[in-house]
Structures are given as C-alpha cells and as structure tokens.
Amino acid sequence: MWRLTLQRHPFLLWRSEPDQVRLRELATLFLARKEFCGANELPVTDEMAVSIAAQAALPVLNLGLGLYDGFVGIVVHPDQVIARREEIDEDGVVHQFDEELSGEAMQGGPVMLSWRDVQSAGDSCQWGYNVAIHEFAHVIDMADGAANGTPPLPDPNTRNQWKRVMGSAYNRFCSDLNRRRPSELDSYAAKSIDEFFAVTSECFFVNPRVLRSEFEDVYALLKSYYAQDPAKFIDP
C-alpha cells in the first residue's frame, strides 16, 4: 500500500530513498495519533488514510509531528462542501453567499478534506494544486495561535524577516493579478496573506519549479523554514 501511495503521488515518488523511509515512519505515527471519520457515510479505507497521512507528513518531514498536536480528527467528505458565508461590506451591508470548500482547517478543530480533491493529487500537482498540503499548511500556520500566514518561528528577527518577504511577495502577486499579468500560482492566493502561505506551500511541495522561478524569495524562505529543497529532486 505504501508503494502504491508513492506511485500515485509523483511529488512523493521523486523524493530520495532516505526521505521516503522517514516519510513512511512519520505517516505511520500520524495514523496512530489521528482519527479519521467519513462524512455522509463515506467509508475511509486504509488506502485513503495512508494517502492523507503521507501528504500530511511531507511538510513536517524535518519539523516533526508536534505542529499537528492541535487537532486529532480528520473529516473526509466525498466531495466539496457548500458553506454558507456572511460578509459585511464597508457600507454595513450584509452579503450572504455560498462557498464551495475542498477543505478547511480551523483552530483546535478537525481538518476537513474533500476526497474527490485529495484523490486527484497525482494529476493536480501539475498545476501546483494539493488540498491536503494546503490545509495542513494552515494547521502549521495556526500552531502559534494565529492564522496570519506566519508559522511558529524561533525569534522576533526571523518573524520580521518572514513578514517582510511574504508581505512584499503577496503585494506583488495581488498587484500583478490586478494588472492581469499571468502567473502559474493559483489566484486564490490573493485572498489573504494566510491563503498566500498555504497556496505557496502546496506549490512548493508539488510543483516546486514554478514557485522557484516565479517567487525565488518565497521559495528560499520556505526552503529554510521547512528545511527541504523539493526542486532539487526534479531539477538538480
């Protein structure tokens, strides 16, 4: 099953053998500590749980599972979930709308994933899309108590440098998007700085060349934070 999981996910398969061995250990510990639950009577098979565990383990390969201590449950939905949203605009007018969610991570709560999206990870990595890594990046971001696009960092200097690099890359991305300058990064990253961190993280792990060529500074920051250099496996 582990071999099959690697084969289905090119971004796991291209890793070095020592990385794959440690990934398997970490995924095994992840499976032991977390509880999976299928929504709408979806049965969560071992194959599904192993696939999610392997993808969850990838970002914390060199950071440790402690970053995931804030949650236990993983709720797997068969498909995307419609969430009713409410927003108040500058004039105080309340807007109600439906949002389609492929996944959701909340402070202290379970991680929600759409299996349809998780299942397509082997193909969708071509355009840098990976819902599992996206949601687990949110969990990492929130591990210091705030969903602000800054994960737990050791000291104020590192935090300031992080905010400077991420902030300026985020502003550049938003203004490029407004000017309709093409980018291979998912435009969803423009929603907020914490989404920018989650989207650049998924791209970093599954389509690293794109992130390295478009956002060299963000790539370098994530490389140093995650203590991994995924691009070297496909483009040494």
Ligand SMILES: [Zn+2]
């Ligand atoms: Zn998100």
